[in-house]
Amino acid sequence: MMIRMRRTLVLSSLLAAAAWGQSANPPFPVTQGKVYKFERVADGIYYATGGPGSNNVVIVNDQDVFLVDDGTTPAAARALLADIKLLTPKPVRQVVNTHFHYDHTAGNQVFGPEVQIIGHPFARTAIMTFDILHREPYMTSQGNRVPALIDSLTKQIVAEKDAAKKADLQKKLVSAQGELRDLKEIKPTPPNVTYDNRLTIEKGSREIQLLFLGRGHTGGDTFVYLPKEKIICTGDEEEGARVAYMGDAYFDEWVATLDRLKQLDFNLVLPGHGVPFRDKAVITAFQSYLKDLVAKGTALKKQGVRADEAAKKIDMTSHAKDFPAITGPGAEPRGMRRLYAWLDETGRK
Numbered sequence: 001m002m003i004r005m006r007r008t009l010v011l012s013s014l015l016a017a018a019a020w021g022q023s024a025n026p027p028f029p030v031t032q033g034k035v036y037k038f039e040r041v042a043d044g045i046y047y048a049t050g051g052p053g054s055n056n057v058v059i060v061n062d063q064d065v066f067l068v069d070d071g072t073t074p075a076a077a078r079a080l081l082a083d084i085k086l087l088t089p090k091p092v093r094q095v096v097n098t099h100f101h102y103d104h105t106a107g108n109q110v111f112g113p114e115v116q117i118i119g120h121p122f123a124r125t126a127i128m129t130f131d132i133l134h135r136e137p138y139m140t141s142q143g144n145r146v147p148a149l150i151d152s153l154t155k156q157i158v159a160e161k162d163a164a165k166k167a168d169l170q171k172k173l174v175s176a177q178g179e180l181r182d183l184k185e186i187k188p189t190p191p192n193v194t195y196d197n198r199l200t201i202e203k204g205s206r207e208i209q210l211l212f213l214g215r216g217h218t219g220g221d222t223f224v225y226l227p228k229e230k231i232i233c234t235g236d237e238e239e240g241a242r243v244a245y246m247g248d249a250y251f252d253e254w255v256a257t258l259d260r261l262k263q264l265d266f267n268l269v270l271p272g273h274g275v276p277f278r279d280k281a282v283i284t285a286f287q288s289y290l291k292d293l294v295a296k297g298t299a300l301k302k303q304g305v306r307a308d309e310a311a312k313k314i315d316m317t318s319h320a321k322d323f324p325a326i327t328g329p330g331a332e333p334r335g336m337r338r339l340y341a342w343l344d345e346t347g348r349k
Helices: 002-019 074-084 121-129 138-143 145-159 163-184 251-262 281-302 307-313 333-345
Strands: 030-032 037-042 045-049 056-060 065-068 092-096 116-119 198-203 206-211 223-226 231-235 268-271
Touching: 037 268, 074 163, 116 121, 138 145, 145 163, 251 281, 281 307, 281 333, 307 333
Parallel strands: 065 092, 092 116, 231 268
Antiparallel strands: 030 037, 037 045, 045 056, 056 065, 198 206, 206 223, 223 231
16 A cells, blocks of 8 residues: 555656656645645745636745736635735735736735736726726626526526435535626726836845737736746746637737747746746747647638638647647637737738
8 A cells, every 4th residue: 555655646746747847856835725826936936826717926025025917806816815824924015917808907906005016008008998897808708607607507406306416506506606796896907007118126136027028918918037036927928738818819929929038048937827837849839839820710711711610610730739628620719700800900811
């Protein structure tokens, strides 16, 4: 039994290490909160996962805490702040929004005037003017999904005769109703500090650089770069083995932005979704996906195939080795609609 357990532990450690791209190194130390798990990736720097929506980065400095993104709902942000107290009693004094999407910014409203919320001017404008709770990605991911889930569960409970199954459905319904209450609390709150291309923040011995390297995932994405620690926080510009949402993309500029990203000196990437990685070849793989998507999407559009039908037909399976979620033809419809619109905007034939 002891030998079998030892082998299991060794195998688990190797798999975890491989996921980080550090085949011979142990996984990072973990602090588990009520909601969020914090992996200490460097001194005072924690990668936070486990909450709804985006992953976050917590940077504990000499006097205060710097936070990268703040959650899908105000409730998620409050849970993150409560769990951060397991790491430090220091207050959060600065938050950066890597971009305007709700799952990275809906926690903004929980912070008082003593907290700087920093973002690119495009992110501020988008939150102020885009009516982000009545557009994508919110509508499909939350606005329509959660009410539909509640309606479906309610009907299933009425029809279910098995007591145990009915009780399980009731639990799911209560959870979905709580999720809806959390979503209804959101009041889109923009950054109160903006920068154009670069902002360097000095926190004692720590240097934090906020970088706009060009349009890509949206029109105003921020990279958070820690040059001393050689760590880059990419938001949704780069998600490792996940294909990022493309509903607000600038496709050719995205490829160029990632080229500029690769010129920075870093050895650890902390993405807004997915898992961290070290190898810049992972970024190159996503650039290859983007280029192929544009080429194949352009061909389908020339053939007169509508965007939603193209999303079903497009064959990206040659990239499955880099993106395991690809199991057959197809791409996310919102991204394909955006690709068609972008092709029209840029006058590409």
